[in-house]
Amino acid sequence: MSGEAIAKEANTAFAQLKVLTNTERSQALEKIYKSLKEHKSSILEANKLDLENAKAKNLASSLIKRLDLANPGKFDSMLQGILDVANLSDPVGKVTLAKKIDEGLNLYRVTAPIGVLLIIFESRPEVIANITALAIKSGNSAILKGGKESYQTFKVMSNIVSEALADTKVPSKAIQLIESREDVADLLDQDKYIDLVIPRGSNELVRNIKSNTKIPVLGHADGICSIYVDANFDPVKASRIVVDSKTNYPAGCNAVEQLLINKDIAGSEVKNLIKALVDSKVTVHVAPELKSLVKDLNQDYVVDADDDAFDKEYLSLDISVKFVDDVRDAIDHINKHSSKHTECIITENEDTANLFLKSIDSAGIYWNASTRFADGFRYGFGTEVGISTNKIHARGPVGLEGLMSYQYQLKGDGHIVGEYVGGGRNKLFVHEDI
């Protein structure tokens, strides 16, 4: 089937899905939950094939780990995720504005699904369950395109989902699972039928998608996060936060990549802070002005900063370190070099913190807390669609809300514009909140 045909079917299914009740949508999720649970063994068998393929191809161990659905607790938590989403409050039809325009003429702004989502992801097969749940709950159609690494798992799970939906009010074309052979480029051209693309995977994947579609893309290519350590700082907090931000999960987009240190901090304190990183096996890429300060540290973990050291996402146990003059210099540096994901200031001075919080143009701005907190689960959103570095629509960790739009409903009784001021006559608008 062509990309256009797939997208058109998704769009038609959306029209049906849009009018279902919350109960009907949640029941479909419960059905999917049950079917996946029943077919656990066939899913894990298919997953085993994918794992064997991945090992045969010598894929990175981090990728293999992400692929593995048999990891303790992973399958069950995938299933539980579906029920959790089913039990969330209905995101559709919430009235977020109600205004009396005139007697008998009332305006309502009501939350509504966006339409058709195209979700492209790489290895993690549990994304199928997660995104299917989020899409159905929010009343959106979804076209899911998985990576070739999880092809076998994907094929089995997609059949189970399709069969499960056949028994529900949700049209089966509301969730279409496209196998690896299908042409993504063709789907990325369907801006007439597809409203939002959500890529979940490497920054190469996201960057490639962003430059090949007119459809809005929700996500982030890079996560170049920074920490600035102010002159007035607590060394214990600083070491804890810097080490956690770097080492808790270095491959995460919310891991810190740059450490900016106020130049007025005593050399011994700077050295201690960098030592905490080196002791945690982090390679520090130091700017020239710091070299003499770190010469006593284990030189296996100390290298010179490259020219692009401050425009780079390592995704590994590496960090770039430099001095800055003061908080303003740090702000300038971050606003120029960051990917607008998450930045942190470590300071005991509230005024300095507030200036930083106000000035930084990123989705997340932290004061004395690890950048690793930038995550939908940690923010308490229950579930996460992704993390967005866009500056319009959803920003930062995106929960179910990010899949919602709104519509204006105007209810009148024969009202016409021609009678009002600006429209030809003199009737005035009331404009009162209801």
Next chain:
Amino acid sequence: MSGEAIAKEANTAFAQLKVLTNTERSQALEKIYKSLKEHKSSILEANKLDLENAKAKNLASSLIKRLDLANPGKFDSMLQGILDVANLSDPVGKVTLAKKIDEGLNLYRVTAPIGVLLIIFESRPEVIANITALAIKSGNSAILKGGKESYQTFKVMSNIVSEALADTKVPSKAIQLIESREDVADLLDQDKYIDLVIPRGSNELVRNIKSNTKIPVLGHADGICSIYVDANFDPVKASRIVVDSKTNYPAGCNAVEQLLINKDIAGSEVKNLIKALVDSKVTVHVAPELKSLVKDLNQDYVVDADDDAFDKEYLSLDISVKFVDDVRDAIDHINKHSSKHTECIITENEDTANLFLKSIDSAGIYWNASTRFADGFRYGFGTEVGISTNKIHARGPVGLEGLMSYQYQLKGDGHIVGEYVGGGRNKLFVHEDI
């Protein structure tokens, strides 16, 4: 100056503008207001040159009318608009979510400006004042590119604005007015520095911009609005609404372009409804099944519907008319053919109305009210950035809110992820609303 240099300067100015207080931003608007007021005569003189040029070139009278700042009340209402925006409540820094993540670790979602706006408009010179006010009030930088028709007015006004800003806290590069010679294509490439493009003008302008930039575009190309007249309808309301929607301002994007009539309505009533349009000098483009019904009407205003009659924006005293089987048929037709701007149902049946309100996938869905109400002023938003048919970010008539984004601020006291569940240890999150 190159597009890149202009965009970069706007971006640098944004960093300064972002931290100004509401008072500082509003004071800059008052300064601009005073300067424009003082220089009224030189502005109107320049405007006269533009008008003479337009007349010499035989431009459409509707365009000339839009160009003319000397129209009674227009200059004063332009000035008043600046003060109105200055007096709006501060859109920056509103806390829209506050959550305790754990003891001493609090998350806030705070409204923030988007960044750098590129506004491209055609004739109306008052857009300069309007957009300058909106941009500064919301803390966004703006690059304004006017049409060649208003070049003289634009040049004078832009100098006045620049000089006025020199005396304020708003950096002068926060508002850059680009003359017609500058290359728009070059600016549309600056997705690194420009966050949102707002085109205000013809659908050709908008369509052209949408297909030539990776930057998100806020606006609408077409306004193909529909009215569906249900079997259970009030003929008086129907005539009033249909005639107002078509004739109140046919060039508006919120004017109706398609009339869908339930086929079960008596022929005489259908004829009366269409007669009301013909009596208002509207040319009705009728589908074949309606031809015999309208044969007694003034045939100067009755023509056959073309093949593309239901995918077309007339922007004139023309309307396409056809029968539909029922409300579901109308919904299907609209979801396929509309531009997702504004659609209306005329019915006395609440259930039918609710089905329509729930099923239509457009920014505005009206029950017994003219489509011409789709407008920021009529909605009570005070001012209007434009009307958006996008499905993400802002939708429908967009007020100041549409120029806002948000950021997450997390305030901790040395908190690290490694101690929490999911991060390596077992501490639980609190996730309580503050």
